[in-house]
Amino acid sequence: MQQGPSTSLRFARDDEQAERTAEILKKIRTLEIKTRGLVETAFAGDYHSVFKGRGMNFEDVREYQPGDEIRAIDWNVTARMGNAFVKKFTEERELTVMLVVDVSASGNFGSTTQSKRELAAEVACLLAFSAIRNNDKVGLVLFTDRVELFIPPKKGRSHTLRLIREILFFKPQGRGTEPALALDYLNNIVTRRAVVFFISDFQAPDFSQALAVSGRRHDFMAIHIHDERERSLPNVGLITLEDAESGDQIEINTADRTTRARLTDLIEARNSELSRVFRRNHIDAIALQTGKDYLPPLRAFFKQRERRLATR
Helix, strand or coil: CCCCHHHHHHHHHHHHHHHHHHHHHHHHHHHHHHHHHHHHHHHHHHHHHHCCCCEEEEEEEEECCCCCCHHHECHHHHHHHCCCEEEEEEEECCCEEEEEEECCHHHHCCCCCCCHHHHHHHHHHHHHHHHHHCCCEEEEEEECCCEEEEEEEECCHHHHHHHHHHHHHCCCCCCCCCHHHHHHHHHHHCCCCCEEEEEECCCCCCCHHHHHHHHHHCEEEEEEEECHHHCCCCCCCEEEEECCCCCCEEEEECCCHHHHHHHHHHHHHHHHHHHHHHHHCCCEEEEEECCCCCHHHHHHHHHHHHHHHHCC
């Protein structure tokens, strides 16, 4: 039987789809192996020590030993048994972790072999597997200038892999960045206190009011993803820059030292204002750069946070 052009075209598309699916699965698997290895060897202890459970659960009683707290004595069991017994408690570990990830068009930029969105996905993967290893639930919000996707918190490896697939390959409808919309949505949909990792390049209009509400309601951390070329331009002569979100273009002469310095000053002023917003709202924040190892600064951030929380 002879195949027509439409049949051949369909088979070609099926082959392309199969190749695309294989590439996606390979990328997810590679990312899983890398981040799970980091969790097992280096990061899990940092995560566990920083994020405590919601409280303590009664587990059992045991005989009193010298040095035990008098307040821990179970007087009912003590009276019944004739010897002193104390209550044993275990930490209620289960937390709800929310990954709120910016998938706007500016995240596709990367001057190295890694885009900002790829770095965001890798960091989110590390945090997700750390949470799962500690028996916590993980949920996801993807946003641009709208809320693109919400996945309710759940446990398990397959759930975590779905989150990573969406962060890496989800095709958003919007191109801009509106963190305030994502934060308002988060505050409405997650009613109990959660651990929130907000991952973005923060190239966005003011969102301080929504951030203030989220900071009071949740254990909130901001992860600022940036690229070196967003902070300083090389001397490469006349170039055209395009805003990935608006499509606006501007032609500048990078050979002009004054132009390069003015651009650097503008970016530093914007980042300084962002830092002030975080400090004013008591938000812990860390900046991570594409093409650089994110684990050392992330671990240092967690260690510093642990020490600070221990002094409260």
